[in-house]
Amino acid sequence: MIEMVNVTKTYPNGTKGLKDINLTIGKGEFVAIVGLSGAGKSTLLRSVNRLHEISEGEILIDGKSITQAKGKELRMIRRDIGMIFQSFNLVKRVSVLRNVLAGRVGYHSTLRTILGLFPEHDVHLAFNALDRVNIAEKAYSRADELSGGQQQRVAIARVLAQEAKIILADEPVASLDPLTTKQVMDDLKMINEELGITTIVNLHFVNLARSYATRIIGLRAGEVVFDGPVSEATDEVFAEIYGRPIQKDELLEEPVA
C-alpha cells in the first residue's frame, strides 16, 4: 500500500510541482495517472521511490516512511519498488541477461554482485522473467541490438526479477509505436493481474488509460483534480483534467489486430 500524506513539492525557483497531494493506493491496483505535460505526473511518480525529493509531507510504503528512510533502509524500500522508464534505461553495451540480473543487486552483498556471481536461483528468476515477456531467446544479445519494444520488455523483466511489490511506469509507451505499445501495456496488465503487483502508470493517451487501468488519477498543475474508477472517467472528466476537450492526438489509434 502506498500512502501520500500532504505531499508538496516546491522547486528552488518557487514554482509548485505538487500541491498538497493526499492519495492512498491499495495493493494490486492498476492506476493510471493522466494529465498534460508539466502537470506533475512524473514528479508524483518519482517521489514514490524518492528519485525526486518532496518538500513537505510524507510518503509511506507498506507503512514505512520512505521520506525519512536513509542508507540501507531506503535501499531496502526501493528494492521492493520496480521502475520502468520512457527511455528504457538499460545499459546498452551489456547483455540482456545482465541487465535483468541488475535488478537483483539489492539482494546480495556488494562483492558478490560486483564480481557478477549471481546464484543459480537468480539466473533462473531472470530467465523466468524473460520468458514471461516472451524475450528469453534474446538473453545473450546486447541490449542495443533490440528494438524499442523489446528493450522495454527487458526493462519489465528487470522489474520482475527484482521481485518488486510495486511497479512505477513513467510514460512506458511514449517512445513506442502503437503495436508495441499494446504488447507492453498487455505485459504490464498481465503482471498486475497474475502476480498482484500494484502498478502505477503515467499515461499520455486517454484511451490507453481507460482500457488498462482500474483507477484513474487526473493531475492538473500539480493538483489531483480527479480520482476514481475508470467507469466514472467520462470525456467531460478528461476535458476537466486537460482544461479543454480531448483532442484527436490524445487518443491513440487502435492498432490493427
Place this chain on the structure above:
Amino acid sequence: MIANTELKRPKPPSRLKHYLTAVILLLILWGSAVQTESTFGKLIQGLPNMLDLLKEMFPPDWGYFAKVTHAMLETIRMALLGTTFGAILAIPVALLCAGNITRAKWIVYPMRFLLNLNRTIPDLLMAALFVAIFGLGLLPGIFALMLFSMGIIAKLAYEALEAIEKGPLEAMTAVGANKAQWIAFGVVPQIQAHYMSFVLYTFEINVRAAAILGLVGAGGIGHYYEVTLGFLQYDRTSTIVLYTLAVVLLIDYASMKLRERLL
C-alpha cells in the same frame, strides 16, 4: 509590409571581435620572435650547419642497433609499467572528479584542482625530481610515467564519465543498489571501452616520453641519446632515432588498430 519586415531584421553581429583576435595573435607571434631573437635570416644562416649534421648522421651505425636493444626494451618496459600503474591510480581519481558520480562538490573541485596541478608538471621535470629522490635508474622513470599517465587517463576518463547516459544510473538507484553496485552496473559498462582506449593511447604517448627520460638519468634509451650526442657520434644518434621511430610507429599502429576494435 515588406519594408516593415526588413526594418525588423536583426543587424548582423559585428565582425570586429574576429579582426581584433587576429591582430592580437599576430602581435603575440611577432613579440615572441623579437624576444627570443629568432629571425628567418638566422634560420637560413643555420642551414649549412644543419646539413653538416645530417651528413654526419648518415650512414647510421647499423651495428649499434644490437647494442641498444636492451635499452630499447627497457624503455618499453618502463612505459608499460608506468602506464599500468597510472591507469589503476586514475580510476578512483576519475570517479572522484566526475560531478555526476561524486555528488559532493567539496570533493570534486579539490580533486580536479589536484589533477590539473599534476598535469602542469612536465614529465621530464617529474622524472628529474624522482631521480633526485630515488637515484639513477628505471624506478624514477616508472614513477614519473605513472603520475604522468594518471593525469592524462584521469582527465580523459572523468570527462567521458560526465558524458555517460544517466538513465541506467537512475535505473540502478531505483532497484536499490548501493554506490559500489551502482558504479559496477551503471557506470562501468558505459565507460570501460573508452577507458581501455585511453590507456592504450597513453601507452603510445608514454613510449615516446620514456625514450627521452634517460636524458635526466631515468633509464631507458634516452641515456644513449645523451652519450652519443656527448661524444659527437652522430651516426649512432641517428641509429637510435631510427630505432625509436620504428618502435613508436609499430606500437602506435598496433594500439590504433586495437582502439578501433574497442569503440
